[in-house]
Every structure is written in C-alpha cells, then in structure tokens.
Amino acid sequence: MKEYSPKEIEAKWQKVWQDTDLYKTDEDPSKPKYYALEQFPYPSGEGLHMGHMRVYSIGDVVARFRRMNGYRVLHPMGADAFGLPAENAAINRGVNPREWTLNNMERIRREQALLGVSYDWDRYVGTCLPDYYKFNQWLFLLFYERGLAYRKKASVNWCPSCNTVLANEQVEDGRCWRCDSEVTKKELEQWFLRITDYAERLLEGLDRLPDWPEKVKAMQRNWIGKSEGAHVTFSVPECGDEKVTVFTTRPDTLYGVTYLVLAPEHPLVPRLIKGKKEEEPILRFIEEMKKQSEIERTSTDAEKVGYPTGAFAKHPLTGELVPIWIANYVLMDYGTGAVMGVPAHDERDFQFARKYGLEIKQVIWPQDGDAPAEPLAEAYTEDGILISSGPFDGLDNRAAIKAIADKLQEQGLGGSTVNYRLRDWLISRQRYWGTPIPVIYCDDCGVQPVPKEDLPVVLPEDVVFDGKRNPLTTSETFVHAKCPSCGKQARRETDTMDTFVDSSWYYFRYTDAHNETVPFSPEEVNKWLPVDEYIGGIEHAVLHLLYSRFVTKVLYDAGMVQVDEPFKSLLTQGMVLKDGFKMSKSKGNVVSPLEIIDRFGADTARLFILFAAPPDRDLEWSDTGVEGSHRFLNRVWRLIVQNEELFKQEFTPSASLDAEGKELRRVLHKTIKKVTGEIGERSHFNTAISSIMELVNSLYSYPDTADRAIYKEALETLVLLLAPFVPHIAEEMWQMTGRKGSVHLASWPKYDESALVLDEIEIAVQINGKVRDKLVVSANASRKEVEKQALSTDRIQGWIDGKTVRKVIVVPGKLVNIVAN
Known part of the structure; x- marks a missing residue:
C-alpha cells in the first residue's frame, strides 16, 4: 500500500498551487464577496511561532470554506514591518534595519507557505516599503488638511535607553517593556491625531457590531471612558x-x-x-x-x-x-x-x-x-x-x-x-525605522506640509545607529530641505510615526495593493469592505482595533469609503500554552512550528491546532495530541488508498438502500450539516473535526457487502469536508478519487434533511423507573403502537407477571415507563 508521505505531498502541491496561481483572488462580480483576514505578523528574527500557526490555520479554514461555497474570496497577507526591534537589531548587530527586516519578511513568507495557506501573494504589502509608507504620509496630510493632525508640547513617557517615547501600555512597573530601563517623563513637541473628536462615534459604533466578542467591546468602552x-x-x-x-x-x-x-x-x-x-x-x-x-x-x-x-x-x-x-x-x-x-x-x-x-x-x-x-x-x-x-x-x-x-x-x-478618558493619539516617535512625518519647518513660513506630489519622504541611508539619539537627526541630507512655500533652507521633521498608523489601514491597501497614485481606489475598497472575518490576538483588542475604527471613520467622512466600521466579525484566538504557561524561551517550553512540520507535516500541525480547543480558548500543547492527529490522517489515507479501484467504477444509485446503506447515508448527511454549521456559523473547528472523525469510524465499520454507491459517495465527501483543514492531503486524495481539478475549487457538499430522518429508533422500556428492556420501533409509531409493542415483549411480560399495570407513560422517541404493583 502506498504510504502517506507528508513531505513529498506537501512540497508537490505547494508548487502546483504557486505555478497555477490557484489562490489568485476571484473577481467574478456574480459571486458574493468574502474578505477573510488574519492580522499580519511583525517580521522578527525568530520567524513563526505557534501563535502565528494557530491564527493562520484558523483564517485559512475560513477562506477555503467560503471559496468552496461559491464566494469570491479575498485572503491576503503582508508584514507589519516597521518598529523598534529592527532598529535595536541595527544597533546591536551593525546592520541596516531595512536589510534585517527584508530578510525576515522573506523568511516568514517561506514559513507561511510551508503551512499551505491560501493567500493571494500578489497583494502582499510590507509597511516598511516606500510604496506603502508613501501612503501613510498621504493619509497624514489628509488628516492635517481636515484639522485632525496637530502639534503640541506634551509630557510623555521617555525611555532613555531606547531613546524614544513609549505609550502608557509599554511601561511596565515604571520600566520600558523592551529594555527594562527606568522610564521618565519628558516634555516634547509631539504630533497628535484628534481621535477624541470621534469618541462618541467610536462608542456608538460598538453597538452595531453584534459579531464582536463582548469582552473586546467592553474593553474599548472602558478605554474611551x-x-x-x-x-x-x-x-x-x-x-x-x-x-x-x-x-x-x-x-x-x-x-x-x-x-x-x-x-x-x-x-x-x-x-x-x-x-x-x-x-x-x-x-x-x-x-x-x-x-x-x-x-x-x-x-x-x-x-x-x-x-x-x-x-x-x-x-x-x-x-x-x-x-x-x-x-x-x-x-x-x-x-x-x-x-x-x-x-x-x-x-x-x-x-x-x-x-x-x-x-x-x-x-x-x-x-x-x-x-x-x-x-x-x-x-x-x-x-x-x-x-x-x-x-x-x-x-x-x-x-x-x-x-x-x-x-x-x-x-x-x-x-x-x-x-x-480617551486621549488624542500621540503618533511621534524619536526613531529611524518608521514612516517619516511629512512636515518641513521654515523660520519664515512655519509648519509646512510636504506636497503630496513630493511623496514619499524616503528614509535616508546616511544615518548613524549609535543608540544615543534619533538616527534621523544624524543625516544631513535628510534634515536639510527647502521650504515648499518660499524655497528657503528649512529643516525636516525627524520624528517618525507610531507603527500603529501602519496597521490602522493596511486592510484597505490589500484591495488595491499596487496603486501608485492614491492609497486605494474607492471602487476597489467598496467591492470588498468591510472585512467579513478578522482574526487575531486579544492583545490588540484596544489600541489597534480602536485606531483602525477611527481611521475608517475619517476615510468615510472624506468620501473615500462607504463603510464606517472596518471589521464585520472579529475572532480573537486564545494563546498556545505548554505545561500551563504561554510558550516562551525564558520558560524553555517553546515548540517550533517548523519542527512539527518537518516531523509530521503541515497538515498534522494544522489539524492538531484546530482540533485541540475552540479557537477563542487557550490551547494546551500536547505531543501525544499531535501524534494522534497524525494517526488519524494515516487512517483516512488508508481508507482512500484501499478504495482506489472503487473510485474507477460507476454505480447507479439504488432505488432503495439496504439498512447499512441507509445508516451510512444518515451519518454522512448529519456530518455535512454539522461541519457546515460549525465552520460557517460558529467557528467551532474542533467539533467539526470531531464529527468528521465519527464519519471515518462509520466508513471503517461499513460492511463490504453493503451498497457501494453510497460508500463511494461518502468517501468522496469525506475528502471535501477535510479540504479546508488539511489542504495538501485532501488535494492528493482528491486526485486518487479520479476527480479533475483542485479539491479547493470544488463545490462544498450539501446535506439532505430527509436523509437525517430515522426509519427506526431504539427506546428504553422502564418498569417503575428502572430500565428492564430496549425496544426498536418505527420512528413514526403512535403512542398506542409503542405501548402495545412494549407490553408484548417476553422480557417485559416476565417482569409484570402477577402485577397490576396502573399506568403506561410514553415519551416519544425516548422511553416507555410502565407503572405496576
């Protein structure tokens, strides 16, 4: 028998999908749209961790399921690539943060591809690239024109080691969250965005988000205060x-x-x-x-x-x-x-x-x-x-x-x-690796926004990373600029933007990722927004989501979008724990996704992480659970391989199924209904997989002498139901069934309600509340018929011999209770 070889199968299908552009976004306007989005990662030097694998696996199931259900699906990915860690790496390693970040972005893309996620890579965005941050600057100027960006002196949290401003949430016990240095207060001229002008609308909008977790909405209400x-x-x-x-x-x-x-x-x-x-x-x-x-x-x-x-x-x-x-x-x-x-x-x-x-x-x-x-x-x-x-x-x-x-x-x-309680959004950061704020200061003309036609203001290369000052202040070519109004020598703003600005609108850019003149065209955005399912960590429940909602409302007011709430449904996945603790190097309990993929394959890793817990709950890592998931996939594989000859045969569906055939058909359609509802309505992937496992058990116990047509149908349907969860092995097995084309472009199976109706059911027969027998009766039998059948069995006759039957209670479909003394 041909063995299941994850490495071989997964490499094969990842190449086929890439070569055929299988996951390129379908633009067919006749289909309903579905925008599935996972929060994009920060490209750190450590690559993917289990939390990443969990969120990407969840999002991929959602995207694949909707695609198979006839939707045109937008499922993009990118990198949230600016930030202090890259700058610290530049200082510590003596490398340019751009080089360090781009290498990490490429590494993470390769690792994401190993998971088999169905991203449209043509829409990839990296926030550190000039073609993206040009439009951070464009949007800043829009805010400035609308009176929503302003500069004032403010007392800020200052980390003397990182030489930058910290948000309140980045100060832990009076120390910097990254370097543990003691934080002080400092008075600085800073740029702010007037999010407080939208406080009431941000509150009111929460009442129009029924598909957001109440916990997240409560956190936002408390933050707005x-x-x-x-x-x-x-x-x-x-x-x-x-x-x-x-x-x-x-x-x-x-x-x-x-x-x-x-x-x-x-x-x-x-x-x-x-x-x-x-x-x-x-x-x-x-x-x-x-x-x-x-x-x-x-x-x-x-x-x-x-x-x-x-x-x-x-x-x-x-x-x-x-x-x-x-x-x-x-x-x-x-x-x-x-x-x-x-x-x-x-x-x-x-x-x-x-x-x-x-x-x-x-x-x-x-x-x-x-x-x-x-x-x-x-x-x-x-x-x-x-x-x-x-x-x-x-x-x-x-x-x-x-x-x-x-x-x-x-x-x-x-x-x-x-x-x-909400305060205006402080966006100034005294560091290099971020979007330069597009402002020039002229002694004669004052604050002058950079004209949009001069964007992007590009980060310079002639900077010094010594950890003692903002590197941008060391670049003579950057600091010295001409005033856009009078043409005299002036100086450029050396603060860069908070990286939350980058992530506050990236989901708009995905809809029109290569537009060179504006951040996106309203036509493209309005085709796809709002995001139908947004998936990410609860740690972003306040700031990222609040800022994204604020930016969306500003763009709505500016006539650029037709929605004022960006995310229709929000799924906040739980953490991955090991030995009761969040995985971390300090605790020595880290399990690498690549290690699991190398040993068992991506499909096993995905199956385990989707099966082990509901997506919104914390998940306890289990080596035996991973092995169990691998055994299950091998079990499914054998089932398909053993029946390769069956798939070559044509069967005429029987006019009347035998008893075993009827039961398998009932289990099959029950499974289709369960899996469809658990993925599409509740996002309970663990119970969907559990239902598929029960179907596999039924297929293994199905007699060789029973109806073949329904058996073949059930095997083919099993592959379809597994496809969103374990895409590589499902693709390979789909080919074994003799079907043409990709399983991921096949139609999702429909269930037949009539198949779920039982012809006969088993009920308990009690005497004075104690079960004394079991009875198989017609599902349509009347109370009188059930009572008569219960009283006539030899076993019950023996129990009531010599007693007077006072009452017979029939609970339809469940039990009969005979009261006798």
Whole structure:
C-alpha cells in the first residue's frame, strides 16, 4: 500500500498551487464577496511561532470554506514591518534595519507557505516599503488638511535607553517593556491625531457590531471612558483669581467639597508653592511622579499619596476657601488635571481625607431610615436627599445633579458636559525605522506640509545607529530641505510615526495593493469592505482595533469609503500554552512550528491546532495530541488508498438502500450539516473535526457487502469536508478519487434533511423507573403502537407477571415507563 508521505505531498502541491496561481483572488462580480483576514505578523528574527500557526490555520479554514461555497474570496497577507526591534537589531548587530527586516519578511513568507495557506501573494504589502509608507504620509496630510493632525508640547513617557517615547501600555512597573530601563517623563513637541473628536462615534459604533466578542467591546468602552457630569470652576485668590476647572460626575455633592486636588504636573503648581516651605518636598514628589506610569498611579491598589500646597481655592457657590493639594492619583492628561474632594460621598476621597485629617462634610442624607453614623465610618455613596446644600436642601440628589449644573451654567461657573478618558493619539516617535512625518519647518513660513506630489519622504541611508539619539537627526541630507512655500533652507521633521498608523489601514491597501497614485481606489475598497472575518490576538483588542475604527471613520467622512466600521466579525484566538504557561524561551517550553512540520507535516500541525480547543480558548500543547492527529490522517489515507479501484467504477444509485446503506447515508448527511454549521456559523473547528472523525469510524465499520454507491459517495465527501483543514492531503486524495481539478475549487457538499430522518429508533422500556428492556420501533409509531409493542415483549411480560399495570407513560422517541404493583 502506498504510504502517506507528508513531505513529498506537501512540497508537490505547494508548487502546483504557486505555478497555477490557484489562490489568485476571484473577481467574478456574480459571486458574493468574502474578505477573510488574519492580522499580519511583525517580521522578527525568530520567524513563526505557534501563535502565528494557530491564527493562520484558523483564517485559512475560513477562506477555503467560503471559496468552496461559491464566494469570491479575498485572503491576503503582508508584514507589519516597521518598529523598534529592527532598529535595536541595527544597533546591536551593525546592520541596516531595512536589510534585517527584508530578510525576515522573506523568511516568514517561506514559513507561511510551508503551512499551505491560501493567500493571494500578489497583494502582499510590507509597511516598511516606500510604496506603502508613501501612503501613510498621504493619509497624514489628509488628516492635517481636515484639522485632525496637530502639534503640541506634551509630557510623555521617555525611555532613555531606547531613546524614544513609549505609550502608557509599554511601561511596565515604571520600566520600558523592551529594555527594562527606568522610564521618565519628558516634555516634547509631539504630533497628535484628534481621535477624541470621534469618541462618541467610536462608542456608538460598538453597538452595531453584534459579531464582536463582548469582552473586546467592553474593553474599548472602558478605554474611551465616557462620563456624563459637569464642569465646575474654582478660583484661586492668591493667584489673581486664576481659574481651576474640575470635571465631576456628581455635581449633586458640590456643597460637600472640602479640598481640591491638582495633578503634580499641573501648570499652576509652581506658582502655588513658590517660596513656601512646601516647595522643596513637592518638587521632589513631582520628580518621583515623572517616573511612574499612569497605570501605576491610578491603580486601585496603589497607595494614595498627597501634599498640601499651602494655597486655597474659592468654592464657586459658597465662596468658602478649601485647601489645594496635589496627589499621585490625579493625572494631567485626564480631564482637567484637577478634581474636587468630596470625602463624605466618594470612597477614594474618604480614604484620602482620613489619611491626611481633612474635613468630611456630609451633604446627602438617606431618603428613608436613620442617617449614617457620625463620624462616618465609610463614604455614603447611595442616593438620598440633599442637606447643607443651600437652596438645594431637600432635593432628591438625582434631580440635584441637573439643578446644580444649571446653576453653574447660569453663573458662568461651569455646567453640564460629557468627558472621555480617551486621549488624542500621540503618533511621534524619536526613531529611524518608521514612516517619516511629512512636515518641513521654515523660520519664515512655519509648519509646512510636504506636497503630496513630493511623496514619499524616503528614509535616508546616511544615518548613524549609535543608540544615543534619533538616527534621523544624524543625516544631513535628510534634515536639510527647502521650504515648499518660499524655497528657503528649512529643516525636516525627524520624528517618525507610531507603527500603529501602519496597521490602522493596511486592510484597505490589500484591495488595491499596487496603486501608485492614491492609497486605494474607492471602487476597489467598496467591492470588498468591510472585512467579513478578522482574526487575531486579544492583545490588540484596544489600541489597534480602536485606531483602525477611527481611521475608517475619517476615510468615510472624506468620501473615500462607504463603510464606517472596518471589521464585520472579529475572532480573537486564545494563546498556545505548554505545561500551563504561554510558550516562551525564558520558560524553555517553546515548540517550533517548523519542527512539527518537518516531523509530521503541515497538515498534522494544522489539524492538531484546530482540533485541540475552540479557537477563542487557550490551547494546551500536547505531543501525544499531535501524534494522534497524525494517526488519524494515516487512517483516512488508508481508507482512500484501499478504495482506489472503487473510485474507477460507476454505480447507479439504488432505488432503495439496504439498512447499512441507509445508516451510512444518515451519518454522512448529519456530518455535512454539522461541519457546515460549525465552520460557517460558529467557528467551532474542533467539533467539526470531531464529527468528521465519527464519519471515518462509520466508513471503517461499513460492511463490504453493503451498497457501494453510497460508500463511494461518502468517501468522496469525506475528502471535501477535510479540504479546508488539511489542504495538501485532501488535494492528493482528491486526485486518487479520479476527480479533475483542485479539491479547493470544488463545490462544498450539501446535506439532505430527509436523509437525517430515522426509519427506526431504539427506546428504553422502564418498569417503575428502572430500565428492564430496549425496544426498536418505527420512528413514526403512535403512542398506542409503542405501548402495545412494549407490553408484548417476553422480557417485559416476565417482569409484570402477577402485577397490576396502573399506568403506561410514553415519551416519544425516548422511553416507555410502565407503572405496576
């Protein structure tokens, strides 16, 4: 018997697919479209890992299944190729990041091809290539023209070792996520995109994404952080009645304010402490805060630390003076950088006030029952009636929220407003390996965008990678430029863009990957968007997906696309674990996909990773599970090889199948229905494969004397059902059946509901609740017929002999229970 040889088969079919352009995108407009997309990889020096293999295998099943179901499928791939690791490699290895990255991109493409994924490689994009990042710059200029790109001085997380700005999420325990250096705060002129202008639309859009995981939507809602409340303006008499505005969701507690807290970075702080005894300790405290991330400072577990400034603020409605403090938990970049302290009605304020001996003033009283104990043992956060609140005494606190906000509005001291936690998107990075920001600075003309006809602004080669500065600042040819307006000597922006910009629109570029004049043509984009299934890790649930949604809405407003949400359905796959931990070199539990492919073949690797767990759950790696998947493929292979002669024969379907034939037909159509639903509706690939395994068991137990026509049909259908999961062996077996053309262009099998109906069923017969016999009855038998048949069997007659039958209960299709005594 011909042995199953994965290496031989997989190499053979990968070459055939490549030579015949089998997976080139079908453009037939008569077919419904389907856009299947996996998140593209970063081309690191380590190549593919098991997480990659899992996401690509999942996406490939989706694409192949839709193609076989008559869709024109767009299934592209590329590389998210800019980023700090390449620049660090350039510094450490003395190589150019371009060379290092391009080599890695080519390596990953080869490794992806070994998996047998059905990508249209003609649409490949690499974000580090000028023909791609030219349009990063083009889109930046679009944002600039629409007032959505601006420059300002901002306090940023700065890694002195990497010499670059870090996002809050890249600071872990006050240290850089990559090099572990201590992060500091630094004031820099930075470029931002106004994502906050779209905060409400980004929130509203989540309600129109029913096929996104609720967990992901909740994370985005929390990141956007919408709060409805009021602005309240306090004045500071000793600073010439300087105004300090706070945002609060509880204006009903305004009369309970006993102190004000500013962020340590608040611009008013230096004036408040100048020349006072508090100045020196507060300045030291401010320096300490520069080393802590926002996440650390705002953690519920973090100790609340504060210092009095010695200054006072004037209450807007009572005129009372309340002390001004600074504290670690107030952030300059959230809200206004100031909060009002209401310790009687806020748990955090209560703890802070108790710690520092500040006044606690209760202004809400329970509507029914006794008042809280005096002094308060904890903050009173329930609803109630206002007290000690001037003209608002006796008012229900919910009604007082609007009433007090209206009063503030009337007096020009605040009013109702909506606040968002979301901050504008900081895109400036002080590094070389990224998209140059297309801006020129002229002493006479100011900020000048580079004209679109002069794009791309290409990364220069004459740079120094010494790890001490932004390499772009070392390139004389790059820094010196002519002003586009006056033609005088000017200087070019040396910051590059955050790499999240690259990945925020790449799915549009795939639709028109070789367009040299615009990022994409609206006609091509509108043919394919939105992405029907987007597959990737939960770690991108917030930033990448939020930025992609933001960019899509801007392009929608600019009339370039007809969708304002880019991803219709989102599948976030779980991690691959070994010994209970995520695979990592530090834990010594890494299993290489290439090692598994070399030993067992790509089809075995794919089958195991798809069968071992539902795609959204973590998957525990199992060597015995891989071996089991390999044994199963060998079992299927033998089944097809043993019947090669059968496939050469023609059979006339029988008018009436024998019992074995009927049962195999039922199992076959049950399997088709199950696999179709599990792939197409639920993305439960593990249960789909399990159903196919049951069909294989039925085929092995099918008698040689039973109907051959249905047996042959079942074998051919088995190959079709396996094709999305194990494409190489399925292609080889399809040829063995004598079929022409690729199995991956064949039509997906349809199930027949009538085949699922049983002629006869087995039911249990109970006496007084205990099973005493089993009975085979017609599936269409009436209750009376089932009762009569149950009572007439010899076994049951023996059990009820000498007893009186009181009642017979028939549960159709399941059981008969005879009550007798």
